[in-house]
Amino acid sequence: MKINQLLILILLLSTSCLTSAQTSKSKKYIVNGYVGGFRGLVNTEQIDAKKLTHINYAFVNVQDSLAVLTNLATDSTNFRKLNALKLINQDLKIVISIGGWAWSENFSDAVLTESSRKKFAVSSVEIIRQYDLDGVDIDWEYPGMKGEEGNIYRPEDKQNFTLMFKAIREELDKLALEKGEKYLLTTAVGGSKSFVEHTEMGNVAQYTDYILIMTYDYGGKNGTVGHHTNLYADKGDSTMSSADRSVQNFIAAGVPAEKIGLGAAFYGKGWEAENITANGLGQKRIKSVQGGGYTKIKDTLINQNGYKKFYDKKAKASYLFNPVTKILITYDDEKSIKAKCKYVKRKKLAGIFFWEYFSDPKGYLLSEINENLE
Template sequence: MKTADKKPVVIGYVTGYSGLINTDDIAAEKLTHINYAFVNVKNNQAYLDNEIRDTENFKRLNTLKLKNPNLQLLISIGGWSWSENFSNAVLTDSLRKGFAKSAVDIIRKHNLDGVDIDWEYPSMQGEEGNVYRPEDKENFTLMFESIRKELDVLEKETGKKKLLTTATGGFSSFLTNTEMGKAQKYLDYINLMTYDYYSWKQAGHHTNLYSSKTYLSDNSADKAIIAYIKAGVPSSKIVMGIAFYERNLKLNSNAQKGLGDTILSSANNYGKGYTFLKDSLINKKGFIEYKDKDAKAPFLFNAQTKQYISYDNEWSVANKCKYVLKNKLGGVMFWEYSSDKKGYLLDQITKSFK
């Protein structure tokens, strides 16, 4: 590897399911990769759910290479809502071959650079109704082997490197249900979804770098990364997840401090994204921003309305980027681009990796 390749990757997930992409909104020069979310799994094949829209989006994304010729474009297959058919699609050798071919045919046809698999989750329940079975553990690895073979064929045809990556759970049970040490051999990057770390009992952080002393929880990005390395994944392939969106909770009427207090309900749980938070809520309208210095994670608490919001801000992103550089990780990825329209967090990533 040339030393130039050692610069951390910055992978942005860009959604196509919300409609046509406006490429003017994307700062292509600040990204190394765009993962287009999502491609469905249907009849054991990778399947474009809205071929007209997706085809147009691929065309538009390809124009970003005029701004950044090194930009790599990948299709991301699956996601939370479209992972129910993975288990069936990769159950046998011939099914895996067919699935791999269908995935690679999409990038062949649309002149893209790789395939990202976001299976939530092999051998364990993701969304209700998902098919999962014990055999997923081995089939997960074998699926990557099949896709890699198809990508090698495409590399020979085009003379260009084709990538295979995956988005994985940033928690230990993901590792007990997969063979990441084996699977990594076929993968260029492993994008750790080090977010959505929250419980339904007490208000915690959803995307913390380290453990909090105020609120004890099993999960943090640091814990996940250490566990993946222990499972045999090289640190240079590990990509840390950053959340461009927040998690909103309504706390009990006796909540005093936010973090660690009892949850009453989730309130508009997914939120409007970081640009909205920064411009409209942080230290405004009764929302006070606090920093959990141990966890390197911010949160907002409104003492009047008892609303609690967990998110990433510039300070937490700077800490994550510093961790990536110090531990020689592959880089960072984020979900998802349109949640921070003004690019506050992406600008911080750029600054941190300069």
């Protein structure tokens, strides 16, 4: 082969390798979507896998100190179909989420002793092994505090919460040695200051890859109407709950910023206000009403059916108000999502996660995240 031909061949190979590397380049930030498998079969054909880095499958139950698939037929099918999305996005990670609001009642018992923690950790990782998944997410609502009615909780939860992650990490490390793969351990955590006070988040961070702060479901204080997923406090009350305040509290507790996932709500929350003052904000709540998913809000409610759209510039939060029914609906939209993406970059956080994928089936918000967190 002539020298010129050899040089051309080397150049072509180099270009090919570079193109391949650019094609498979991972996203800089995590974009983690929760998918509700508890409803039954998941329509994975509607999931835009290229725009995600992680899917957290919700939920796995906790019974008798074991992680349990209570809908085995649909869960197993869903795992197979979700794994198939890796043909579209080879970097996509599928993680099981254990607990959630409805299935957290037995966590305290499950992690009470060293032997029970071992049992729980082994069963959690066995699901990963059996279905060839990528990690475990813990959504305990809430350690040391009352969550749903009937939940078991005790003061020892504070230390046992940490020890649970230690036990799961040890089992994941064993699987990693066996399979030659890296496995994830994450947790979804409440955004309140009380959650931080009832846990040892600095210690938990040593064992986890990401800590996903549920920066939604805030609402107003003392039974008043307020934003539910605002980035900042509004101008009327600098002490109100906000995503920024939650992030600051977790960082102060020892959680590295680069491990924090910021929560986005793909759904709205609604309340009937006592009166129309300030478009319902800060007024006494009369009752809760259905807010709906963002696709529904965007397509049928924004500046329609008696609702007018407003944007709180200080809080970086959107809301609708109907002065006739006195109903306010608070939600994330493209504008507030863009603000959250900027915040993630500025604060050097891990990225964004959201609940729940099919609350916005048209992908309005995921597209906004994808555009702003490349």
